[in-house]
Amino acid sequence: MLRLAAALALFTPVASLAKPSKADLALQAQLLTHIKELASDAYEGREPGTEGEAKTLRYIGKQWFDLGLESGTNDPGHSWFAPVTLVAREPDGSRVAFSRKGRRVHIAPVAVQAFTSGKRSLIENAPVLFVGSGKTMPNRAELAGRVALLLDGGLDGSDRQSALLRAGASAVLTVLDGERSLDNVTARRGRSGYALASDDLGGDLEAFISREGLDGVLAGTGQNVASLQTMAQAADFAAKPVDLAVSLEASTRETRINTHNLIGKLPGKRPESGAVLLLSHWDHFGQCAEPPAEHLICNGAIDNASGIGVLTEAARRLRGVQQLDRDVYFLATTGEELGLLGAHAFAENPPIPLKQIVAAFNIDTVAISPAGSPFAVIGKGMTPLDAGIAAVAKAQKKKLVEGDAANAYVRRQDGWALLKHDVPTVLVSTAWSDLARMERFMDKDYHRPTDVVKPGIELGGAADDVNFLVALTRHFADAKKVPGAAK
Numbered sequence: 001m002l003r004l005a006a007a008l009a010l011f012t013p014v015a016s017l018a019k020p021s022k023a024d025l026a027l028q029a030q031l032l033t034h035i036k037e038l039a040s041d042a043y044e045g046r047e048p049g050t051e052g053e054a055k056t057l058r059y060i061g062k063q064w065f066d067l068g069l070e071s072g073t074n075d076p077g078h079s080w081f082a083p084v085t086l087v088a089r090e091p092d093g094s095r096v097a098f099s100r101k102g103r104r105v106h107i108a109p110v111a112v113q114a115f116t117s118g119k120r121s122l123i124e125n126a127p128v129l130f131v132g133s134g135k136t137m138p139n140r141a142e143l144a145g146r147v148a149l150l151l152d153g154g155l156d157g158s159d160r161q162s163a164l165l166r167a168g169a170s171a172v173l174t175v176l177d178g179e180r181s182l183d184n185v186t187a188r189r190g191r192s193g194y195a196l197a198s199d200d201l202g203g204d205l206e207a208f209i210s211r212e213g214l215d216g217v218l219a220g221t222g223q224n225v226a227s228l229q230t231m232a233q234a235a236d237f238a239a240k241p242v243d244l245a246v247s248l249e250a251s252t253r254e255t256r257i258n259t260h261n262l263i264g265k266l267p268g269k270r271p272e273s274g275a276v277l278l279l280s281h282w283d284h285f286g287q288c289a290e291p292p293a294e295h296l297i298c299n300g301a302i303d304n305a306s307g308i309g310v311l312t313e314a315a316r317r318l319r320g321v322q323q324l325d326r327d328v329y330f331l332a333t334t335g336e337e338l339g340l341l342g343a344h345a346f347a348e349n350p351p352i353p354l355k356q357i358v359a360a361f362n363i364d365t366v367a368i369s370p371a372g373s374p375f376a377v378i379g380k381g382m383t384p385l386d387a388g389i390a391a392v393a394k395a396q397k398k399k400l401v402e403g404d405a406a407n408a409y410v411r412r413q414d415g416w417a418l419l420k421h422d423v424p425t426v427l428v429s430t431a432w433s434d435l436a437r438m439e440r441f442m443d444k445d446y447h448r449p450t451d452v453v454k455p456g457i458e459l460g461g462a463a464d465d466v467n468f469l470v471a472l473t474r475h476f477a478d479a480k481k482v483p484g485a486a487k
């Protein structure tokens with residue numbers, strides 16, 4: 001089925017605004033070859049730490065080596081492949097015990113659940129301070145050493161929990177007095193979270209208790225959840241101690257995943273003048289559906305085999321022109337789908353000081369718009385690159401989208417991890433110029449087993465992206481046109 005669909009795609013005319021040149025049609029065919037390969041079932045959905053990763057990195061690494069890049073890790077111990085260690089984290093143990101005046105107060109284990117952001121956290125017999133719905137923050141002296149008892153009241157609950165922890169509470173115990181149930185919260189936390197093994201996740205303790213559970217614990221005190229709610233609504237509400245102490249213990253199960261960023265380099269004439277970075281994520285979700293579904297793999301054709309194709313073909317064209325002033329780095333990141341983790345790892349352990357990167361261009365989900373579409377800039381107004389991008393667009397007779405609507409996606413792409421480290425990073429692509437078209441993809445195939453190579457897959461805009469990225473890289477790699485900040 002997949003193979004047939006892919007074959008048909010070759011013969012489907014490309015809908016286009018401008019007639020693509022012969023070179024552009026050849027480029028589209030090259031992109032299609034990469035996408036078909038990387039999105040085939042043999043790659044098993046390119047999940048970090050699997051055989052699918054090994055196959056993916058072998059394919060991209062061979063492409064880059066053959067077209068003439070060299071390793072860009074600048075680490076003789078790990079040429080080409082920079083190791084990244086991830087941890088998958090799942091809540092494991094939970095123990096919650098209440099006491100009043102030194103005597104144990106019974107609560108059914110199903111009515112309460114504790115979680116830690118770290119590996120294991122424990123608090124013994126901490127006094128409980130009722131903080132209402134958390135609208136007014138008690139001072140540090142009031143919170144220190146205490147467990148804040150918080151009414152849930154809505155979706156911003158986790159913000160108020162974090163604020164209370166930052167303000168000095170030992171833990172936060174949230175009463176699920178509204179829409180959320182303990183099952184909802186547990187299911188949400190139970191979905192494994194991912195992080196870099198090197199990240200310090202602290203040991204924040206949070207617990208959740210059902211309304212019935214807390215009413216049971218408060219029996220005989222003259223208070224219950226309803227009276228606490230009334231109290232919290234008073235205009236002059238101030239935090240009040242509750243005649244309870246609580247012990248909380250939680251642990252997390254961690255599984256390590258060994259994965260890699262792939263880094264190539266095209267050496268410049270004047271590497272001391274800095275570098276330009278092009279990046280795109282290679283990873284996807286692996287198997288993402290369960291039987292009896294027929295197709296279980298999330299192949300990630302558009303997200304993001306298309307981006308790797310564009311990155312690779314941009315490299316080929318940059319290799320072909322005269323040597324540039326600056327080094328150009330090519331980075332295929334891991335763990336984007338798990339929270340931009342490969343890009344974070346790159347930023348924390350870069351092959352060159354990040355200050356030397358004059359411009360970075362991310363490439364993600366680009367087989368969307370037809371040839372001749374304008375270009376959107378995700379990250380517009382957030383870097384010093386805008387004027388240079390506009391100048392290159394003018395010289396190349398390319399249209400840039402007005403406004404910054406595409407910035408709505410800035411946190412959802414690898415560029416965000418680099419922006420957080422002050423690396424001037426944008427995503428320049430036709431794909432994000434027609435957001436209605438992009439949202440149709442998101443509604444239909446995005447992160448689903450249907451993101452496969454379909455007949456008529458649109459590659460016109462992706463080919464335009466390659467040409468524009470080559471022009472942008474040549475501009476920003478020119479030390480005369482763009483004086484660098486590098487030292």
Ligand SMILES: [Zn+2]
Nearest residue numbers: 303304337447
């Ligand atoms: Zn994705």
